[in-house]
Amino acid sequence: MLASQQGRRSTWDRWSGMLFVAPYLLLFVLMLVVPLVIGFRLSLTRGDLFGIREEVGFANYGRLFADPVFIQVIWNTLYFVVLTVPAFAVLGLLLALALNQQSRWAAVLRAIFFASTVLSVTVVTLIWRLVLLPEQGLAAVLANAIGAEPVAFLSSQATAMPAIAVTTIWWGIGLPMVLFLAALQQVPRDLYEAAALDGASRWRTLRSITLPSIKRTMVLVIIVEIILQFQLFGQAQLLTNGGPNNSTRPIVLFIYEAGWKQWQLGYAAAAAQILFAMIAIAAMAQYYVSSRRDAA
Amino acid sequence: MPLRYLAFPLAALAALSACGERDDRTEITVQRFFGACQAEYGDVIDPQEAEGECGIITAMINQFEAENPDIKVVENTVFWPGYDQLTSQIAANGPPDVVTMHSSAIPDYEARDLLEPLGEDLPALGLTADDFTAAARAGVTVDGEVMGIPIDVWAPLWHINLNLFREAGLVDSQGRPIMPRSTEEFLEHADRFVEATGKPYFIQVTTKDLAGPSRIFQVYMMQQGDPVFPDPRHADFDNARGREVLKFMRDVYAGGYSVRDQDYAANVSAFLRGMGGILVDGTWMVGQFDAAAHDPDSPLYQGYAVRPVPMMFDGPPVSLVDGHNWVMPRDSSRTPEERAAALRFLRFFAENDFQWARTGHFPAYRRIIDSAQWQGLPHRDDIAIITEIGQPLPNYVRRQAPIELIVGEEVSAAFTGAKPIDAALRDMERRTNDVLQSF
Numbered sequence: 001m002l003a004s005q006q007g008r009r010s011t012w013d014r015w016s017g018m019l020f021v022a023p024y025l026l027l028f029v030l031m032l033v034v035p036l037v038i039g040f041r042l043s044l045t046r047g048d049l050f051g052i053r054e055e056v057g058f059a060n061y062g063r064l065f066a067d068p069v070f071i072q073v074i075w076n077t078l079y080f081v082v083l084t085v086p087a088f089a090v091l092g093l094l095l096a097l098a099l100n101q102q103s104r105w106a107a108v109l110r111a112i113f114f115a116s117t118v119l120s121v122t123v124v125t126l127i128w129r130l131v132l133l134p135e136q137g138l139a140a141v142l143a144n145a146i147g148a149e150p151v152a153f154l155s156s157q158a159t160a161m162p163a164i165a166v167t168t169i170w171w172g173i174g175l176p177m178v179l180f181l182a183a184l185q186q187v188p189r190d191l192y193e194a195a196a197l198d199g200a201s202r203w204r205t206l207r208s209i210t211l212p213s214i215k216r217t218m219v220l221v222i223i224v225e226i227i228l229q230f231q232l233f234g235q236a237q238l239l240t241n242g243g244p245n246n247s248t249r250p251i252v253l254f255i256y257e258a259g260w261k262q263w264q265l266g267y268a269a270a271a272a273q274i275l276f277a278m279i280a281i282a283a284m285a286q287y288y289v290s291s292r293r294d295a296a
Numbered sequence: 297m298p299l300r301y302l303a304f305p306l307a308a309l310a311a312l313s314a315c316g317e318r319d320d321r322t323e324i325t326v327q328r329f330f331g332a333c334q335a336e337y338g339d340v341i342d343p344q345e346a347e348g349e350c351g352i353i354t355a356m357i358n359q360f361e362a363e364n365p366d367i368k369v370v371e372n373t374v375f376w377p378g379y380d381q382l383t384s385q386i387a388a389n390g391p392p393d394v395v396t397m398h399s400s401a402i403p404d405y406e407a408r409d410l411l412e413p414l415g416e417d418l419p420a421l422g423l424t425a426d427d428f429t430a431a432a433r434a435g436v437t438v439d440g441e442v443m444g445i446p447i448d449v450w451a452p453l454w455h456i457n458l459n460l461f462r463e464a465g466l467v468d469s470q471g472r473p474i475m476p477r478s479t480e481e482f483l484e485h486a487d488r489f490v491e492a493t494g495k496p497y498f499i500q501v502t503t504k505d506l507a508g509p510s511r512i513f514q515v516y517m518m519q520q521g522d523p524v525f526p527d528p529r530h531a532d533f534d535n536a537r538g539r540e541v542l543k544f545m546r547d548v549y550a551g552g553y554s555v556r557d558q559d560y561a562a563n564v565s566a567f568l569r570g571m572g573g574i575l576v577d578g579t580w581m582v583g584q585f586d587a588a589a590h591d592p593d594s595p596l597y598q599g600y601a602v603r604p605v606p607m608m609f610d611g612p613p614v615s616l617v618d619g620h621n622w623v624m625p626r627d628s629s630r631t632p633e634e635r636a637a638a639l640r641f642l643r644f645f646a647e648n649d650f651q652w653a654r655t656g657h658f659p660a661y662r663r664i665i666d667s668a669q670w671q672g673l674p675h676r677d678d679i680a681i682i683t684e685i686g687q688p689l690p691n692y693v694r695r696q697a698p699i700e701l702i703v704g705e706e707v708s709a710a711f712t713g714a715k716p717i718d719a720a721l722r723d724m725e726r727r728t729n730d731v732l733q734s735f
Contacts, residue, residue: 046734046735048408049384049386049387050386050387050408053735067730069727133562134556135557135562135566152503152556152557154503154504154557155502155503155712157714239504240503240504241504241506242705243503243504243506243705243708243709244503244708244709244712244714245705245708245709245714245715246705257698257701260379261695261697261698262698262734263383263695264734267734
């Protein structure tokens, strides 16, 4: 009798737990899993926004990997991620360390560094165009002032992507900074007091107390930024439109052009699946590496 | 639930619904590009008082509403060119009643049976297809069917800073600009110009907005005669003609005769600041530059001229043209009254096309081209030849807009030296054919 009561209770507990997660699970399936499946299904077809014309199997994937423009686009995207993600992690942490104080100036500076994050991509690119224009931009004025030749940042293959990366870092640095600030404020003060009593240097304190205490946030920042920066679109479209010579076209811009400009919906969907796989692999790899380090 | 609990909300609802005045007018949705300028022209109902594409079209729509009080026009202004939005609207079964569309985009929508043919409606509009100019008619006709009502025809032009041309001695005895008649003469003039003024002869887009380089390339290809698109599925760029054009464009850039690192906005700004001799831009800029030519503070003061792109190669006289049109997307929910109202709107625009032609675009109607009124507008004499020699790309060529960007990207890579000419031509052709064979 007792066993049967316990069995009923455990079944009830299991199902009541399911009831709590059901609303989110339902939304997750409807808004993420179903579109993902539809997207994959579309990637096996040829058609446009007005209908599927035929099933083509994996032909779209074959076309993509035979397309030199798409191969270049993958490298462009990886290059951008390499340029921005470490910078977000390092600069975000440095800013958070510098501004993790209770002074009025620290509060003002926190607000200033976070302010750019709330701007739209249109405003951000407009501001940076005014900085980067080779004839009348701020960078050109500064170059002329010191007698140097102005650099055409956005029309040189060597500098266009770094210029987009700088724009993006300026725009998005607020988020990692705030995440690191929140983590820093969770580190117990008595650890720092003990380190001070032991005469630990600031570098030693950072290495032995601060960094180990915020490593989960570091992993979070890196994974979030990987996911965000793989999806570069607006900055590249508005600053360079993918040029010069295809050197700044990221995958999302490629997907947009294939799907909306060229009406190749299946082809665009196949590129989107590859982007999904790239983001998933990069984020999982980062998670795996950091989990192994934790276990060791 | 006792009724008294419902009494107050019901009374409030009734009171609210009484606030709105009943509107029995037939409503049509007009979707257009050309920008938004309601703040400046929202109350103007006489197009004569408006300037520029945005001002004139806003005033014309206002005038139509004022003259047709039984029709309510919902004006939906889209970011140029607005096809992403239109495509979404059609896919979601909510298209506008009439919408602006480039001639070069009509074949894409027509091929998917998304537009209503309007040929049978022409008598109701007081029109026949013969009323259109040849270029306008070619722009709206697909497989013999009239798919839209043309608004204008436009073409890339050479806008000229005559003051700098005078400085370089590149004007004839009557003060008209001397145009080159071959690529060799172009380079000779350019050399003379740079030496005399210290400024570049040629202002062209070199980065980001690559429709410009694409059009220059297409014009030079057309000037050599043979078709660039021999059939609907193939482009023919990778040949001796293409190499000759790209070599010439490369010579212009490498010789220091062209501006560098400029997008479209920088181009227009450079020309208005008197930073170069020739700007390649469309008909839509004639009005603005002519206004600058009357402004004593402008570097263009009493020194602006405009010409068709001169013949630089040995083919038949030709100019690349495109056009703006009104089209009517298919919509099964459109009532006969709404359709009739939309047709009245189209008739109004056809009757008042002269006002639109003040923008600098070519009128779509022969009677306006032939009128003293249009011929009396500034600079029209100098470019009117385009109404005879203008040719759009063949209307069997679909996806013209993305192809234009592909061609522009490869052309600019070639003439700026980022890519060898042979590789650019090969990639241009491969990428274009890939798009043409994708549907």
